Amino acid sequence: MTSAPTTITSVAAAANHLASRRSPLRWVLLAVGLLAALSLPWLVYPPLAMDIAAWALFAIALDLLLGFTGLLSFGHAAFWGGSAYVTGLVAINVGVPFPVAILVGALFAMLLAVPIGFLSVRSSGIYFAMVTLAFAQMLYFFANQWRDVTGGENGLQGIPRNFFGIELIETDPFYFYYAGLPIVLLGMWAAWRIIHSPFGKVLVAIRDNPARASALGYDVQRYKVMAFVMSAGLAGTAGGLFSISHGFASLQELNWTTSGKVVLITVLGGIGTLWGGTIGAALVVMLEDWLATSGFEGIGIITGTVFVIVVLAFRRGIWGTVRDLKARFRSRT
Template sequence: MSQIDIQSSIQKTILKQQKAEDRRKLVLNGILLMLLLLAPFVIYPVFLMKILCFALFAAAFNLLFGFTGLLSFGHAAFLATGGYTTGYLLSNYSGLTTEMGIIAGTLMATVLGLGFALLSIRRQGIYFAMVTLALAQLVFFFFVQSSFTGGEDGLHGVPRGELFGLINLEDNLNMYYFVLAVFLACYLLIQRIVSSPYGHVLKAIKQNEPRAVSLGYKVDRYKVLAFVISAALAGLAGSMKSVVFQLASLNDAHWHMSGEVILMTLVGGMGTLLGPVLGATLVVNIEYQLGQGPLRDWVDPILGAIFVITVLAFRSGIVGEVQKFVRKNIG
């Protein structure tokens, strides 16, 4: 057999393996999709929607923290801005259809994100975290003082309305499939971003910023764009959340929310696609399950303990650790 023959046969096997892997992934994704489609018949849809909203929020945050290496401690501001904008518009302008309200909320969060990014992007590491935290506090106090947010009470009774003026979202199943569709679209978008050349530059910035600079990348621009996308998606999560729960409140703007999204991302596995989704599912479940039982008053300390244990024992998060394990023992 000649050299070329051997090479081509090796290539063929590799191709075959890849195809098999692709098929396996396709089957796996198909099963997951089926589960998500059938889930509302087994589990209370509003609870599922809560998970999806927080999963989107965490995935948006992870784009910045996990893939670009920027820890924003102010992401609650975007969640709340999306929520309040959508809530206010839908409550006060009955002509608006639901998706218009959600788009408006997302746009507001995007603009705010651009503002945050321009002010903070030149700061590194913890300084960046502190600046975003302070900016988010400004936003928080703005919401406390403003009359349109309903102050401490928040906005109640946001109408869910009709999607495109056609589909009645008061129905939980309709609402669920809408939220699921938006979530999946965003998830695919993030996946696309991360695997694009742009995403690779982000990862390069995370790993070694001076090197990325010396290679000629305009690092600040890449970071600003990542920040804005992340803020927009977080705002979208907030907008949907306010429609789902028909409520926008100060809780979403409080800095504890910024901490919570960090916890979700960290527990699930930062810098992985599935990690934040898993983390959000886990944290929302823990909060809900504990909230029902005798440990009702111990939610905060338990979340704190999870934080401590995660940072000490498995910094790569659940998905990250599983990946490591697989790589070591199987791959």
Template sequence: MTQSVVTEAPATEADVPSTGSDPRVRWVLLAVGLVAALALPWFVYPPVAMDIVALALFAIALDILLGFTGLLSFGHAAFWGSSAYVTGLIATHYGAPFPVAVLAGAVFAMILALPIGYLSVRRSGIYFAMVTLAFAQMVYFIAYQWSGLTGGENGLQGVPRTFFGIDLVETESFYFYYAALPIILLGMWGAWRIVHSPFGRVLMAIRDNSQRARALGYEVEKYKVIAFVLSAGLTGLAGGVFAINHGFVALTELHWSTSGEVVLMTVLGGIGTLWGGILGAFLTVMLADYLASSGFQGIDLVTGSVFVLVVLLFRRGVWGTVRHRYLARRLRRATRRGAADTRE
């Protein structure tokens, strides 16, 4: 009986892979995405390109909770920012290569997420969101007060890009991008494995009907905590790379507005799609960079207006709407073929 909730959970849009059931389309998308990631710093300023892929992983990590578990977290800045600080401190004080520092930051984010997740998942809906926000603000306050370690309002400055003595990576943003990209791609692959594993199917079942999942013997709170910790770990990977990329960790990385920004990216691209987080991060960062480089001051006003328009015109987000129409067209074709076969 317990197996049935994994394989026969009510199918929703988020349950269907973004490419439908055609593996050829899936492989084409993966190839296009990989080529785009490799080519990005040739067309975009490399530090901005690194921000795009780091924030894309951040959005994907949040989507594991929001789109696949049904939990809206407004506190993920705590894991993004705390990992950035730990990564920066280890890289600065111990001279560790940045992949080691980033991994340490991700582990710290997961450790931090364990008690927060354990206490937060006992609530749902807006109450869960507010509890995570409260914990995140506590972490922000601690970082603000502990200025001797974090730098307080001045932030953590002079974070090095130590990479086994390879000068090109340590001094050139272009080469650093390619050295750090495997960390981001590994995190994205991990998110894909989580979503498409039996564990991910249980998360979807909990999202769709937690009472039924509990009645079938699944420890709902336990699965939610594990999903919360895994999401925090992936967020930590992204936050650590972001810190190394900038060579600086600002206190704003722990602020609630950072959590709101990544929620915006996820919704903009499409909840429960994974690819939507990538597209949402790309659109948001590129728009903000374009407006900033043109000297425009009201960046938040424009991005907020774009978000409202997308929500009104694309109910499922940009990628979610494209995917939905593609799947609907395939379904209509299959139905027509089935009807034709029946008549014959």
């Protein structure tokens, strides 16, 4: 008799095979997305384009945990900001090319997520969110007190963009964007591969009904910890790239408002859509930049108002609403 996990794995493989035979619309959308990513620094200021890309990857990392595992984390700033500091320290003190420094920062984020995940997944719902927030604030306090290493309130400044001695990439934000974009695309591909693997199907099953998944023989807590660590690694990759792009890492990257901002971006784009984070990141980052350059005060109030309006108009987020409309159109035709 075939075991339940093996059966679910076979069903997941069959579902992936059928998904690959769908209409070419997904390939059209993929081509449009790649074209938009390549043309972004021509449309907006290149550092702003890199901010959008980094926050998009950050939102996708959170959606891997929130949308597909059902865990709302208010402490992902710990991995974004922790990796930002470690990436900066490695780039400054070792002088390696920035992709290597970002890799070290991402590994640090994953190691940091192991104990936090083991302690956090024992709770659920709002309690899980509060536990992750508490750990993130602990790291914020630690970074603020360890001034000799982190710079305290002044932050870690002078982070170089070493890239195998290619001066054009190290000094020009326009060319740096195209050097950093493959890292973002690789992270997005990794998230897509996780979701569409048998492991991702188990995460969705745990999100929908953890008791039933446990009855089928899956170690629910172990899967949650693994998803938590993978999400932290992608968040750390985004945070390291963000610090390299700006040339500094500050306490703001570890603050609870950073965790709140990525939750806002994810909800705007659409929870459980994976790619909705790119739309939410573009909307929020460009809105904040426009408000800041226009001299507006109270940016948080305005972005919060936009968030409420979008959530009321698009109950499933922007991309989630588009996806639902597409599904309804298919069912009618």
